[in-house]
Amino acid sequence: MAKATFARVLLVVALSMSISIWPACSLNLLSLDYYEKSCPMALSIIKSGMEAAVAREVRNAALVLRLHFHDCFVQGCDGSVLLDDTPTFTGEKTASPNINSLRGFEIIDDIKEQLEKVCPGAVSCADILTVAARDAVILNGGPYWHVPLGRKDSRTASLVEANTNIPTPNSTLAVLIRKFLFQGLTPIDLVALSGAHTIGQARCTNFRDRIYGSDAKDTRFSLLKASCPLSGGDNNISPLDFVSPTVVDNAYYKNLVNERGLLISDQELTRFGSVTSALVKHYADDPLAFWNQFSDSMVSMGNIVNPLTFLTGEVRKNCRRVN
Ligand code: HEM
Known part of the structure; x- marks a missing residue:
């Protein structure tokens, strides 16, 4: 008993020490075999769910990959982005980077429903999202990596952090580097993770400044102006990587070298003389x-955890609300 109490004290001290410098750290709280006993089918259920979603619509892979990013940059990867607003609870879905933009929630709902049938109360929504993002990448022809597991779901969300921490598409390189450093991620992670824009689409409202800007020399941008006028057409979409928009390859970087990045934040990565x-x-x-660094950086991003969530968090029954 005394031993158990001592261990608990040690844990609390370790956690409180790391809380004070969070989020610029991540603890070894996760493990690869976390569900080996409690839900051995977890990974294959998530994989099947993602296979079905991507077979329905290939862009679903991009939606889930982005959901994971927006989850991890706010309170760590804790499923906070998945929580719905209620009359008494404010989630993150109405934050400016998310509203009218973030989608794919029902894909995670479907996977969670399947998991609850097989191993109720075992697999956290944060873990589902992390593994689903990895599977999304594979289903678009990208690399495999092992995903550390054991995240807890938060009972809180932060609209303020969602508005502050997630970079905007017009960010300068200095701001991008700062926002990644704040999460404990390096400029190398920034460049590799931006490679997620090798798949998926963006809305005109997010690339208008880029295509009408003085740096937009490519003829493709002139053509894009037809579907993205100076005013109106805000929700008209264009691929982030127009060469191979559904394949996780390095065409995104080739586009940047040729000054064809769709977002200002993408093209900022090529600032003259920068690392x-x-x-x-x-x-x-x-x-x-690219594949090797992207895999490593996805693990680093997935490992952003708020240690406090391990003490106060839970495994949600429904990813949209706290238990
Ligand atoms: C580096 C800073 C980043 C900025 C400024 C940024 C910004 C954006 C914006 C503005 C969009 C288009 C949203 C819309 O028009 O509705 C977008 C799409 C996307 N982002 Fe990022 N992003 C960044 C990093 C990341 C990271 C780290 C990931 C994942 C690892 C990611 C994954 C995606 C994906 C997959 C899409 C396409 C989603 C779709 O098809 O709906 N992004 N991003």
Whole structure:
């Protein structure tokens, strides 16, 4: 008993020490075999759910990958982005980077429903989202990596953090680097993770400033103006990587080298003389180097956890609300 109490004290001390510098740290609270006993089918159920979703609509892979990013940058990867607003609870769905933009919630709902049938109360929504994002990448022809597991779901969300922490598409390189450093992620992670824009679409409202800007020299941008006029057409979409919009390859970086990044934030990575521009060039030349770093950086992003959530969190029954 005394031993158990001591262990508990140690845990609380370790957690409180890391809380004070969170989020610029992540603890080894996760493990690869976390569900081996409690839900051995977990990974295959998530995989089947993602296979079905991507077979229905290939863009579903991009939706889930982005959901995971927006989850992890707010209170750590804790499923907070999945929580619905209620009359007494404010979630993150109305934050400016998310509203009218973030989708794919029902894909996670469907997977959760399947998991609850087989192993009720075992698999957290945060873990489902992390594994589903990995599977999304594979289903679009990208690399495999092992996903550390054991995240807890938060009982809270933060509209303020969602508005503050998630970078906007017009961010400068300095702001992008700062927002990633705040999460404990390096400029290398920034460049590799931005490679997620090798798939998916953006809305005109998010790339208008880019295509009408003085730096937009490519003829493709002139053509885009037809569907993205100076005013109106805000929700008209265009692929982030127009060369291969449904394949996780290095065409995104080749586009950047040719000054064809769709978002200002994408093209910022090639700022003259920056360390990020050297990395962009490296990934444009070496697709395997991109895949390797992308896999490592996805693990680093997935490992952003708020240690407090391990004490106060839960495994939600329904990803949209706290238990
Ligand atoms: C580096 C800073 C980033 C900025 C400024 C940014 C911004 C954006 C914006 C504005 C869109 C289009 C949303 C819309 O028009 O509705 C978008 C789409 C997307 N983002 Fe990012 N993003 C960033 C990093 C990331 C990261 C780290 C990931 C994942 C690892 C990611 C994954 C995606 C995906 C997959 C899409 C396409 C979603 C779809 O098809 O609906 N992004 N991003």
